[in-house]
Amino acid sequence: MDHFGYRTGRLYAEDVDLSEVAVRYGTPAYVYSRATIERHWRAFDAALAGVEHLVCYAVKANSNLAVLGLMARLGSGFDIVSVGELERVLAAGGDASKVVFSGVGKREEEMRRALEVGIRCFNVESEPELEHLNRIAGALGMKAPVSLRVNPDVDAGTHPYISTGLKENKFGIDIHQAETVYVRAAEMPHIEISGIDCHIGSQITEVTPFIDALERVLILVDRLYEHGITINHLDLGGGLGITYRDEQPPLPGDYLDPLLKRLAGRGLEVLIEPGRAIIGNAGVLLTRIEYLKHTEHKDFAIVDAAMNDLMRPALYNAWQAIIPVIPRGDIPPRLYDIVGPVCETGDFLGKERELALTEGDLLAVRSAGAYGFTMSSNYNTRPRPVELMVDGDTVHEIRPRERIEELFARERLLP
Numbered sequence: 001m002d003h004f005g006y007r008t009g010r011l012y013a014e015d016v017d018l019s020e021v022a023v024r025y026g027t028p029a030y031v032y033s034r035a036t037i038e039r040h041w042r043a044f045d046a047a048l049a050g051v052e053h054l055v056c057y058a059v060k061a062n063s064n065l066a067v068l069g070l071m072a073r074l075g076s077g078f079d080i081v082s083v084g085e086l087e088r089v090l091a092a093g094g095d096a097s098k099v100v101f102s103g104v105g106k107r108e109e110e111m112r113r114a115l116e117v118g119i120r121c122f123n124v125e126s127e128p129e130l131e132h133l134n135r136i137a138g139a140l141g142m143k144a145p146v147s148l149r150v151n152p153d154v155d156a157g158t159h160p161y162i163s164t165g166l167k168e169n170k171f172g173i174d175i176h177q178a179e180t181v182y183v184r185a186a187e188m189p190h191i192e193i194s195g196i197d198c199h200i201g202s203q204i205t206e207v208t209p210f211i212d213a214l215e216r217v218l219i220l221v222d223r224l225y226e227h228g229i230t231i232n233h234l235d236l237g238g239g240l241g242i243t244y245r246d247e248q249p250p251l252p253g254d255y256l257d258p259l260l261k262r263l264a265g266r267g268l269e270v271l272i273e274p275g276r277a278i279i280g281n282a283g284v285l286l287t288r289i290e291y292l293k294h295t296e297h298k299d300f301a302i303v304d305a306a307m308n309d310l311m312r313p314a315l316y317n318a319w320q321a322i323i324p325v326i327p328r329g330d331i332p333p334r335l336y337d338i339v340g341p342v343c344e345t346g347d348f349l350g351k352e353r354e355l356a357l358t359e360g361d362l363l364a365v366r367s368a369g370a371y372g373f374t375m376s377s378n379y380n381t382r383p384r385p386v387e388l389m390v391d392g393d394t395v396h397e398i399r400p401r402e403r404i405e406e407l408f409a410r411e412r413l414l415p
């Protein structure tokens, strides 16, 4: 459930008319809804209310400081993959002791900074990384809290580019090797084993892969007890999908209940790392039609947003709903490819969409809150869009549109 919908023939975010937003702030523009973000976060938190838990929002999904600040005020934890994300969390008022650090390639300075600020846990993804962390923590005279991210070899049934829990993926430690690595970790003087972590992929719309992964992880937990290794927390990762088109992913409670049942009586704290399911449907990308181009074979709506602003369609052939901000009934619909101005054939936001359009009309690309702005670029020297947060009837400009001069301000001519 989100807070976007039509009122008197116009698309609103909460109590704000998006056609007015487009006039005031220009297009393209990312618009997020605070009420939607908070509702989604609370749904995860409530689903875990019966156990000790921490919802660690996956910062990569949308890392604007205003978004992170909302999470911090809700008491959220954070899943980060770089020191850059860590600094954002801290700048937004996030609590370092609620941060978990994932990622296959953590650099030395990143580990050091994370240790210094006292993060909750490192999700270690390989044995060399573990050894490295042990050395760095030792040099600082500290112990690093660790969970190993295990790769359970489970098919998450998602796009191959966003599946992470298959044995051929680069992520995590093969579940069959994890026992040995845990035993080694237990012998390392500057490593403190805290938990076990498992993230199998993104945009997962069934519960079964999560259950399969958990069952494999629990076998490992039992074997670790036999070695005298105690696990305090279980990090179930993120990955719950959203409705882009007609997918019907489980609600947070329906996804977590069967997992909690399998954990009953174990006394493990539960961590989760949702990103997309919190922020994905809490954002839209507003764009205006520059030209309608009719060829013998196709009709194109050329809009002012492009693949550099929203990369998912080009990168994954992802389908995201594209709807008019002010639907019109005065002309018949046609099948349009909605394309941007970038010089790439892959620069499309949607293909073969049935829409009634004229030049100057506004469109909203839905489900753009997650992996939208964070994956954007300046390709073709295009300033990235303004980001706006709607809160009731108020609009906050949470990142102004970039200015062209800023894009090359750090570059230098040769002498």
Ligand SMILES: Cc1ncc(COP(=O)(O)O)c(C=O)c1O
Pocket (backbone or CB within 6 Å): 058, 061, 079, 102, 103, 164, 199, 201, 202, 203, 237, 238, 239, 240, 273, 274, 275, 276, 277, 370
């Ligand atoms: C380690 C880790 N945790 C959490 C997430 C968040 O995933 P999602 O946005 O699908 O919930 C990701 C991204 O897939 C990830 O790599």
Ligand SMILES: N[C@@H](CCCC[NH3+])C(=O)O
Pocket (backbone or CB within 6 Å): 060, 162, 202, 203, 312, 370, 371, 375
């Ligand atoms: N960027 C991907 C999700 C990747 C998740 C990161 N592990 C998407 O837009 O669907």
